[in-house]
Amino acid sequence: MPDPDKDDAMIDALLADVRRSAPSDVDPALMSRVMADAHRLQGVAAPRPVGIWTQLRDAIGGWPTWGGLAMAGCAGLWIGVAPPLAVETFAAGLIGTSETVSFFGEDEILSTEGTSDG
Amino acid sequence: MLMTEIAASLSDADLLAAYAAGDMSAAQVLSARLLPRVMGQAVRMLGDRSEAEDVAQDAMIRLWQNAARWRTGEAQVSTWLYRVVSNLCIDRLRRRARNVPLESVADPADERPDVVTDMQAKTRLMALSEALAQMPERQAQAVALRHLEGLSNPEIATIMDISVRSVESLTARGKRALAALLAPRRKELGYDDA
Known part of the structure; x- marks a missing residue:
């Protein structure tokens, strides 16, 4: 029989x-x-001073974000310099094409006749 | 370089700060001071020296990793270590209870003669560890800190982040659970006349 005591x-x-x-x-x-x-982890334990570039990099999101930003910048520059046909067609459909209208004929603009005093 | 004699008179938190600042002699003094207690706590809970050494090393690794972030005055190093060691031991006891049949727990792999020379003491140590593994973990933690480490209820409350009243309740229920688990083994444990 169990005896608690x-x-x-x-x-x-x-x-x-x-x-x-x-x-x-x-x-x-x-x-x-x-x-x-303790030896191995001492570098981990010691707090390193954080520079302004490190803070900026970390604020934006680290190296992967910088890489993405650089790639997006290069792609934008390339499209601006040499736009592919698809981009031109799309832009034309979106905002229309521009037409140049001249009120003077090319000959009139380039001609020097009648403009001299003599 | 901090001199070892000076380091010995510093608090645990001061030594940890000195280590974080690059002083290895501070780590040496701190290890000599803390490791025996860490090891004792782990052996008493796990009943196995080899596992206890793994826990002790793991606990010290966590201490080194937290050295630079340690804020003097916020927590005592010893209190923090009690919590870390206790949690690590409970994790191992849980895994043991889930995965390993009790027969194999009762026969530890570490058979070095200095583990526990007395067979009776060894049997008791393992029986207690097995029982702790089967108890609800907060009860096991409270019983171990109160009755194996000899800490006061307010100290345990700080370590476990609970009220003193909860500690009292956990230790009382924990002892009843221990009795239920170990009373059938009274004769085997040599308490037949107790």
């Missing part, structure tokens, strides 16, 4: 025995591993 006494005795007998000495090999970790 007896069980409590047993648990108290067990906890006290384990607390007293469990070893806590540190093996020198463990100490060496811990110190090796």
Whole structure:
């Protein structure tokens, strides 16, 4: 038949025995591993000064964002310099084509007759 | 370079700050100071020295990683370490309870003579660890911190981030759970006359 008092006494005795007998000495090999970790992680642990370019880069989103921006810039420049036919057609459909109307004939503009005083 | 004698008189937080600033002798003093307690806590919860060493190393790695971000006055290094070691041990106990049959837990792989020389003590250590693995984890954590580490209820409340009343409740229920799990093994554990 279970006896709660007896069980409590047993648990108290067990906890006290384990607390007293469990070893806590540190093996020198463990100490060496811990110190090796400390050496390895010291660079990680030390805070590095953050420059203005680093802050700007991080604010925008890091190197991947810069790469995307550079690619978009190059593509825009290329389209501006040498627009593909599809772009021209699309632009014409969107905003129409421009026509140049001259009120003077080309001969009249280029001719010097009648413009001299003499 | 910080001299070892001076370092020994500094607080844990000061030593951690010195390590973060590049002083390896501070890390050495800190390890010598903290590692035995970390190791003891892990052995008492896990009952296996090899696993306890892994936990101790892991806990110290987390300490080094947090050195630069440590803010003196916000938390005590020892309190933080109790929490880290306790959580790491509970994780391992959970995995053990899920994956490993109890028969194989009761027979640890580490058979070095210095683990626990007395067979009775070894059996008790493993039995307790097995029981902790089967208990609700907050109860196991509270019982281990109270009765294996000897911490006060307010200290445990800080470590577990709960109220003192909750600690009292967890430890009481935890001890009842332990009794239910281990009472049938009374004779095997050598408490027949207790």
